[in-house]
Amino acid sequence: MLRLLDERGRRLRENRLLVYRPYRKQQQFHAASAVFRERLLRAGNQNGKTFCCGAELAFHLTGMYPDWWQGRRWDRPILAWAASETGESTRDNPQRALLGLVGELGTGAVPRDRLGDYGMATGVSNLFDFIKVRHATGSWSTLRFKNYAQGRRKWQGPPVDFVWFDEEPPADIYDEGLARTIATRGCVAMTFTPLQGMSEVVRRFLVTPTADRHDTNMTIDDAEHIPAEERARIIASFPAHEREARASGVPTLGSGRIFPVAESSLAVPAFAIPVHWPRLVGIDFGWDHPFAAVWLAWDRDSDTVYVTDCYREREVTPVVHAAAIKPRGAWIPLAWPHDGLNSEKGSGEPLAQQYRRQGLRLLPERATFEDGSNSVEAGLMLMLEWMQTGRFKVFDHLADWFEEFRLYHRKDGQVVKEADDLMSATRYAVMMRRAAQVKPRAAEVVVDERVGDTYAGY
Structure with missing residues (x-):
C-alpha cells in the first residue's frame, strides 16, 4: 500500500495536467482562445495566473486536451515561446510553471514522460534555451524560452504558433512577439499584475480593444485556493498604493480613483x-x-x-x-x-x-x-x-x-x-x-x- 501511495504521488507530481481544473475566471481566459488572437489575464499576486497559462501551453504542446477544454486546439506539434522580464525571472516563473523547480524536471505543467531533448541557455544558471515536447501525434513540439532584457532584435525570428508573456512586456517587445504569430495565425497570451499602471500595453486592452483582443480580470476573490478568511489579511499586507493592483489586477491610476469605495x-x-x-x-x-x-x-x-x-x-x-x-x-x-x-x-x-x-x-x-x-x-x-x-x-x-x-x-x-x-x-x-x-x-x-x-x- 505504501509503495502504491508513493507511486500515485509520483505520477501526480509528474503529470499535474491530469488534475488541473481551472477556476471560473481561468476557464474564461482559456475559452477566449477559441476566438481572440490576443489575450490578457490581468490578475492580482498569487491568484493562479502563471500556472493557468502554463497549463494551457502544456495542452497545446502535447495535444492532450481535457474533456472540459473549450479553447483553441492544435492538431499538430507547435513552436512556442515563453518569456518574462529577465533570464532569472523566466527561469523562476514560466519555466518553473511549465517544467518544474530546478532539479525537479517534469513537475511542472508538461508531464515528465512528454519531455525530450533540450539545450541550456548561457549566462543564467539552470535556464533552458529550448526543450522538445512529444505531441499526441508522435512528433515533437518545441518550447523556447526568451526574456525582455534581450531587446527587440532578439525577438525577431521564425514564425511562432504561441507566445506567452509572463509579466508585462514593453510595447516594442509585445509587438515583435505578436508579429511572430502572423504567418502561423497563432496567438499571444499575457499574464501579469498591472503594477506599471495604464501603460501602453494595458491601454490597448482596456481603452482601445479590438475584435482580436480579450481582457480577463481575475481578483483575489476569484482565487478559490485562498480561503475567504485569509483574503483580508493578504490585502492588508500590501502597500496601500498597490493594494488594488496586487489584489484585484487594477492598474494604478495616476491621481486617484473617482469613487474610493470598496x-x-x-x-x-x-x-x-x-x-x-x-x-x-x-x-x-x-x-x-x-x-x-x-x-x-x-x-x-x-x-x-x-x-x-x-x-x-x-x-x-x-x-x-x-x-x-x-x-x-x-x-x-x-x-x-x-x-x-x-x-x-x-x-x-x-x-x-x-x-x-x-x-x-x-x-x-x-x-x-x-x-x-x-x-x-x-x-x-x-x-x-x-x-x-x-x-x-x-x-x-x-x-x-x-x-x-x-x-x-x-x-x-x-x-x-x-x-x-x-x-x-x-x-x-x-x-x-x-x-x-x-x-x-x-x-x-x-x-x-x-x-x-x-x-x-x-
Whole structure:
C-alpha cells in the first residue's frame, strides 16, 4: 500500500495536467482562445495566473486536451515561446510553471514522460534555451524560452504558433512577439499584475480593444485556493498604493480613483425587483467608443438606488441597441445626455429621435438636475455620497459595470474620459431619478405626458 501511495504521488507530481481544473475566471481566459488572437489575464499576486497559462501551453504542446477544454486546439506539434522580464525571472516563473523547480524536471505543467531533448541557455544558471515536447501525434513540439532584457532584435525570428508573456512586456517587445504569430495565425497570451499602471500595453486592452483582443480580470476573490478568511489579511499586507493592483489586477491610476469605495460595500446578490419600485435607464450614446445603458431601480422607502443591469456595445446602429434594450422592459423611460440633440450628417435628424423611432421611450429632455444644471462634478459627488452612505447598490454579477468602476479615475484633477461609458450612463440616470416610473399593471394603458406617448402595460 505504501509503495502504491508513493507511486500515485509520483505520477501526480509528474503529470499535474491530469488534475488541473481551472477556476471560473481561468476557464474564461482559456475559452477566449477559441476566438481572440490576443489575450490578457490581468490578475492580482498569487491568484493562479502563471500556472493557468502554463497549463494551457502544456495542452497545446502535447495535444492532450481535457474533456472540459473549450479553447483553441492544435492538431499538430507547435513552436512556442515563453518569456518574462529577465533570464532569472523566466527561469523562476514560466519555466518553473511549465517544467518544474530546478532539479525537479517534469513537475511542472508538461508531464515528465512528454519531455525530450533540450539545450541550456548561457549566462543564467539552470535556464533552458529550448526543450522538445512529444505531441499526441508522435512528433515533437518545441518550447523556447526568451526574456525582455534581450531587446527587440532578439525577438525577431521564425514564425511562432504561441507566445506567452509572463509579466508585462514593453510595447516594442509585445509587438515583435505578436508579429511572430502572423504567418502561423497563432496567438499571444499575457499574464501579469498591472503594477506599471495604464501603460501602453494595458491601454490597448482596456481603452482601445479590438475584435482580436480579450481582457480577463481575475481578483483575489476569484482565487478559490485562498480561503475567504485569509483574503483580508493578504490585502492588508500590501502597500496601500498597490493594494488594488496586487489584489484585484487594477492598474494604478495616476491621481486617484473617482469613487474610493470598496466594491464589497456596493455589491449585492441579484433579487426580484419589487413592482412598486420606480425604474429608469440611463444611456450614453457612442459609436467608436461603446454605447452604454444602465438600469436603475429606486427603493423610495430607504432612498436607495440599485444598478440592476447594464449593456455596452460599440459600432452598431440604434436598431441593434433598441433590440437589446426593449426586451428588458420597453415601458422603462430612458435618460439621455446632451449629445442626443446633435443632428446626423445628411438626414439632419437628432440622434435622440433616431432612438425614439426604434420604440425606445427617451425622456422629452436631456438629463439635468431639477434646477436645469448638468454639472459632471455634481453628478459624481452625488453618486459618491450615496455610495458612502450605503444608499447605492449594484447587482454583483454585473462584471462590466464593476470593471469601469475600478478604472474610473482622475489625472491632474480632471476626469479621464476613457472606458467610462457605463459610469456616464449611471450618472445620467442618477440625475434624472425623479423621472423613474413604476411598472404598469397588466393590461393597463398609460398616457405619460412627460414622455409624450401612449403605451400598453407589460
